[in-house]
Amino acid sequence: MGKALNMAVLERYLDGTATMEEIQQVEDWLHENDGDEPLFKDEQSPDAIILREEAKTMLLNRLELPDEPVTRTHVRRLTYLRRAAAAITVGLLITSLLWYFQDKRTQTSPQKNKILADNPYADNEKAWLYLSDNRRIALDAVPVNAVVADGNTRITKTASDEIVYTATDERKNSFHKISVPKAAHYKVVLADGSKVWVNAMSTIRFPVGVVAARQVTITGEAYFEVAKQMIAGKRQPFTVQAGAVKVEVLGTHFNVNAYEDESGIKTTLLEGSVHVKVNNENRRIRPGEQASVNAAGKLKVTQPDLELVMAWQKGYLQFNDASIVEVFRQVSRWYDVEIEADGATDQGTFHVKIHRGMKLSAILSGLKANGARFHTVGKKIFIE
Numbered sequence: 001m002g003k004a005l006n007m008a009v010l011e012r013y014l015d016g017t018a019t020m021e022e023i024q025q026v027e028d029w030l031h032e033n034d035g036d037e038p039l040f041k042d043e044q045s046p047d048a049i050i051l052r053e054e055a056k057t058m059l060l061n062r063l064e065l066p067d068e069p070v071t072r073t074h075v076r077r078l079t080y081l082r083r084a085a086a087a088i089t090v091g092l093l094i095t096s097l098l099w100y101f102q103d104k105r106t107q108t109s110p111q112k113n114k115i116l117a118d119n120p121y122a123d124n125e126k127a128w129l130y131l132s133d134n135r136r137i138a139l140d141a142v143p144v145n146a147v148v149a150d151g152n153t154r155i156t157k158t159a160s161d162e163i164v165y166t167a168t169d170e171r172k173n174s175f176h177k178i179s180v181p182k183a184a185h186y187k188v189v190l191a192d193g194s195k196v197w198v199n200a201m202s203t204i205r206f207p208v209g210v211v212a213a214r215q216v217t218i219t220g221e222a223y224f225e226v227a228k229q230m231i232a233g234k235r236q237p238f239t240v241q242a243g244a245v246k247v248e249v250l251g252t253h254f255n256v257n258a259y260e261d262e263s264g265i266k267t268t269l270l271e272g273s274v275h276v277k278v279n280n281e282n283r284r285i286r287p288g289e290q291a292s293v294n295a296a297g298k299l300k301v302t303q304p305d306l307e308l309v310m311a312w313q314k315g316y317l318q319f320n321d322a323s324i325v326e327v328f329r330q331v332s333r334w335y336d337v338e339i340e341a342d343g344a345t346d347q348g349t350f351h352v353k354i355h356r357g358m359k360l361s362a363i364l365s366g367l368k369a370n371g372a373r374f375h376t377v378g379k380k381i382f383i384e
Helices: 007-015 020-032 046-060 077-089 306-310 324-335 360-369
Strands: 128-130 136-138 147-150 153-157 162-166 175-180 186-189 195-198 202-207 214-225 238-242 245-249 253-258 264-271 274-278 281-285 290-294 299-302 316-322 338-340 350-355 374-377 380-383
Touching: 175 186, 195 202, 238 253, 245 253, 245 264, 253 306, 264 274, 264 306, 274 290, 281 290, 281 299, 306 316, 316 324, 324 338, 324 350, 324 360, 324 380, 350 360, 360 374
Parallel strands: 162 186, 214 238, 338 380
Antiparallel strands: 128 136, 128 175, 147 153, 153 162, 175 202, 186 195, 195 214, 202 214, 214 253, 238 245, 245 274, 253 264, 264 290, 274 281, 290 299, 316 350, 374 380
């Protein structure tokens, strides 16, 4: 028999106030127990018995949510724990998927349609590698450690899904492109040693040889750790083009967000120094700063929350004081769903942290329980 779980630890886990040790305790329990073990140490207490029995009932009903609306600020503690325990029993809270919701408005959330499929990595689209000789290769189909050749350039896919380039010659005007669909992401190690993390719904075009002019073009979002390169005793620049915005660096760590459905193109610097150019403006930004360029080409430098900016690269999405439209816009990229927000109303702001791989059903259920109003039809989410 596995180790029983303490109810107070579970409550802190769900509230987002648990220590790292308590988080590990809950997650270890999920791995070690099959659902027939007692949920809590005080397994004969009324609360524990009710929680356990309701969890089993909801498991049999495959987690269909209750029909009555949930009021955000007047949910009784026992009702909350019942639902939470049921969610844990069937694995909605799985390893390393701690998240929380803290909203500031009082709303109700009627349940409408059944939630969408849970698979966050839908395979209806593929990540493609386009070679300089016009060949196209599906990256998912490339075996681990297999080598793809293009001239003297060798491309290898590692066990952790990294795409690694090696090259021994200078090949002018030879470029590759990687296109990443929704619900996917890739890390690419360029021939000069620079590393690029490519987010969902993004493309990157880059030189394949050892070249003096390191020019990269992106759409969507990518994080760069640029290697310093010396040729004839001179440090060689590295440039990223995103729409009308050009970012010039020598060796640094930075993120570029250039999704078309965002308010502008944002370059965020973590380490080193970069120059951001658009039209006739040229601004140098320092670590911790972000240069934003709007649709009119106006450049503004601010100091963003770096944890929010870099969350995607670390494997999660995080929002502070975000609208429901902002939340779903990013969720849609990771879970291959479409968002319809034309009729969206003000639903207040949300504080949300969602780990990569978390079940979509858990995300939607959590949002509804905290007052988000939406319904689903097929693979489309309609925000109300």
